[in-house]
Amino acid sequence: MLTLRRLPIDTFRENVAFLNRGCTGYHVEDFLGLGRVEVRGDGRSLLAVLNLVDDPAILGPEEIGLSQSAFRHLGLPEGSPVHLVPPTPPVSFDRVRDKVLGATLSPEDLRRIIADITDHRYSKIEIAAFLIACASFMTTEEVLGLTRAMVAAGARLDWDGVRPIVDKHCIGGIPGNRTSMIVVPIVAAHGLPIPKTSSRAITSPAGTADTMEVLANVDVPVERMQELVREARGCLVWGGHVRLSPADDILISVERPLAIDTREQLVASILSKKVAAGSSHLVVDIPVGPTAKVRSMAEAARLRKLFEHVGDQLGLSLDVAVTDGSQPVGRGIGPVLEARDVMAVLRGDPAAPADLRDRALLLAGRILEFDPAVRGGAGIAIARQILESGRALAAMERIMAMQGPPPAAATLGTLVAEIPSPAEGVVTAIDCFRIARIARLAGAPNDKGAGIDLLRKVGDPVRRGEPLYRIHARTGADFAFAQSFALEETGVSVAMP
Template identity: 80%
Template sequence: MLTLRFLAIDTLRENVAFLHRHCTKYRVDDFLGLARVEVRSNGRSLLATLNVVDDVGILKPDEIGLSTSAFRQLGVAEGAQVRLVPPKPPRSFDLVRAKIDGAALSDSQLAAIIRDVAENRYSKIEIAAFLIACASFMTTEEVLGMTRAMVAAGTRLVWSDQCPVVDKHCIGGIPGNRTSMIVVPIVAAHGLAIPKTSSRAITSPAGTADTMEVLANVDVPMERMQEMVREVKGCLVWGGHVNLSPADDVLISVERPLSIDTREQLVASILSKKLAAGSTHLLIDLPVGPTAKVRSVGEAVRLRKLFEHVGDQLGLVMEVALTEGSQPVGCGIGPVLEARDVMAVLRGAPDAPADLRERALHLAGRILEFDPAVRGGAGGRRARELLESGMAMATMERIMAMQGPPPARSALGTLVHEVPAAADGTVTTIDCYRIARIARLAGAPNDKGAGIDLLHKTGGRVRRGEPLYRIHADTNANLAFARAFAEENSGVGLGHP
């Protein structure tokens, strides 16, 4: 038996176990060929990738160390006695091989795979094999089966005293598109339940949870969420805390580095999260633009039809809104800057970004029409009334107070570089993807004050040398990275004045 040690190492969602090379209880060489070990203690077990340590200052020969995520999942106290066994390959991997060979999998077969994924029985290589096989071809029935399996593998929230339970989701790809933080207080002020569980950014400069965390705590337990929905009808919290569709989180951690983002997997991912969150009515925001995730109307229509078909089969009342996606929304890109824009809209500030306000009002109006008491076409007027009267702002203040203060104060990055226009002209294009990359290089979202403040949108006239946008950063290194990337290509296209 080995003594368990907690090693505070963030291994980015991968469970990792650490053994000393001269381990006194096991021959390390016996496990190296497998690359993984099964850790057992007090009736609990965990599969983990094996790393070898030579420094006794980090780990002693009679100890086993676990990374942060592995230690949390094993759920055993530090100092407990642990034993190791060679891991058995997951039985469901034979089904992955069948999928690689071109088979269409049944609901029960997909459920077996997803269950093993959620229990971390697959290595990243095995998950990649499954994802690539699915990317090659996936039937509509398989999308349904995979969605059901992903819901079943985690927690499912039930709002027995609320009906309908509404939600919205944007498929992403548009920097600054922080409409949820405006839509939720509008809808909650009307009286519809909207328990919004949001993600943190993976490849973007900010997710809704990152931006909301500038204003309030987002790490809220389920009991507090339920209390908030009863009292104020809404919340804006991080979804990772309540274990909704955990298999999806594992799959995403492999999809992103491989740039696998098929429409079938996108639909299964989003709808599994919304079903697990207890939603009965859902609005999908699907931006379309030349540098967005979805780049043509034809592609958007095909994706909308898949969403609608799968949603219908799963009992969701759903609408898909095709929205403008040719440029960033609002002016700020990065958590602090996006929070500034959101609060300006909610407060009715004269300099609030008009595009963010109108987009949020359009989406909120569509959601309000899920209420049988709101006549068709009246949702937009009701949304505007709730915003302009201050009721939405008052509701947002209640939501923030109930979630509690943010874990740390966030301020705008003090290191600034202005990116100038190379010539006189009119802004004709803004590359969403490139602008997002520049903001991330500046440090967003990890540094909440980092990002980009857009000073011009498409149609704006600029003079040579006039700043197109400001880059904000907290460190000189990040500012230099972002500045160099912007100097290669600012991401802003200029036409003749």
């Protein structure tokens, strides 16, 4: 037997166990070839990647150390007696190998794979193999099976027969597109319940959860989330904490460094979260543009049909809005800057970004028309009245107060560089992908104060040497990376009219 220790090492969702090379209870060599170990104690077990420690001051020969995430997942107190066994690979991984070789997975195959992933029985390498195999090809029925498996692996909210339970989701890819943080308070002020759960950013400089965390706590337990929706009619929380489709957040943690975000996985991710949250009616925003995730109307039509097919099978009433994805929305790109834009719109600031305001009103109007009492076509006018009257701001302030303060104060990065225009003329295009990458190099979203403040949008005149945007960063290395990348190619096209 070994004594369990919690080591203050953050391995970011990777379960890692540490043994002293001179371990007295086991022959370390028995586990090295496998690269992993199964830790068991008091009826609990955990598969973990095995690392060795040579310094007894870090870990003694009669101890086993677990990284923070592994210790949390095992769920035993520090000092507990545990024993080790050679790891038993999850049987479901045989079907992942088949998928790599071109097989089509059945609903039961997908259920077992997602159940094992949720139980942390897959290493990151094995999850990556699954994601890459699915990225190669997935049938429509596999997407449906994956979505159902992701719903079944976690909690599912019950709203006691209340309908409609509405929601909204954008597929992403457009920097600054934080419409959810305006839509939710508008809809909540109208009285429709909207339990908005959001993921953190995968490949973008900020997700809704990242930006909302600038203003309020987003790590809300499921019971509190339900209270929020019943009392405030809405919430803006991180989906991972309420264990709605928990496999999604595990998959996202691997998708992020691989920059994988396929249409099929996107549909399963979004719809599994919405069904698990108990939503009955959903508006999906698909921005289309030359540097967006979806780059043509034909591609948007195919994605819309996939959403509609899977949504129909899951009993969701779906409304797909195809919007302009030709450039970033608003001015701020990065959590602090995007939160600034959102609050400016809600407060009715004359300088608030008009494009962010107009898009949020469009989407809120579509959601309000799910209300049987709202006539078709009247939704946007009602949404505008709610916003302009201050009711949406009041609803947002109530939601923020009920969710509680953010875990830490977030301020704008103090390292600032203005990127000059290389020519005189008019801004003709902004590359969403490159601008997002520059903001990420600056440190967003992990550093909430990092990002880009756009000073010019498409159609704006600019002189040579005038700033196109400002980069904000907090650390010198991030600042240098972002500035160098931006000066190499700004991502903003300027031409004479």
